[in-house]
Each structure stands twice: as structure tokens, then as C-alpha cells.
Amino acid sequence: MIREVNKACEKLNNTLGISVKLPNPKKKALKKAVVCNFIVGTGLVTAGIVFTSKSCALLGGLGIISSVILQNEKKD
Numbered sequence: 217m218i219r220e221v222n223k224a225c226e227k228l229n230n231t232l233g234i235s236v237k238l239p240n241p242k243k244k245a246l247k248k249a250v251v252c253n254f255i256v257g258t259g260l261v262t263a264g265i266v267f268t269s270k271s272c273a274l275l276g277g278l279g280i281i282s283s284v285i286l287q288n289e290k291k292d
Contacts, residue, residue: 217289246290253283 222238229236241249257279264273 217292243290246286250283250286250290253279253286257281257283
């Protein structure tokens, strides 16, 4: 998915005449992002439950979902 987004942005950049090169993350970088997102997401969900903060729990849930999506991206 990251490669597809980069290709679409590259086409747009060529159309607009802009020279911007987007990075293609390696598996090691994706693995670190998965771990960080999961840890932060879990912490936010826990804090949301303890302090009864819906917004904190929601952000934590989004972090965990992001971790799962990046894990799937890493497999491809």
C-alpha cells in the first residue's frame, strides 16, 4: 500500500512539476513502527479505561489499529 501511495504521489508530482522523492520504508523500520504504535496504543487504552477518558481510549484504539495495518504492510 505504501508503494501504491508513493506511485500516485509521484504521478501528481510529475504533473505539477515538483521534485519530491518519498521514502520507501524497509522492513526493519516498519517493525519498529509496529512495536511503538502497539505500546503507545495499549498505554492510551489503559489510561482511557483507568481515567474514564473516551478520547484517550479512542486514540489508543487507533494506535493499535495502525499497528495491525503496518504489520500487514510489513508482510507484503
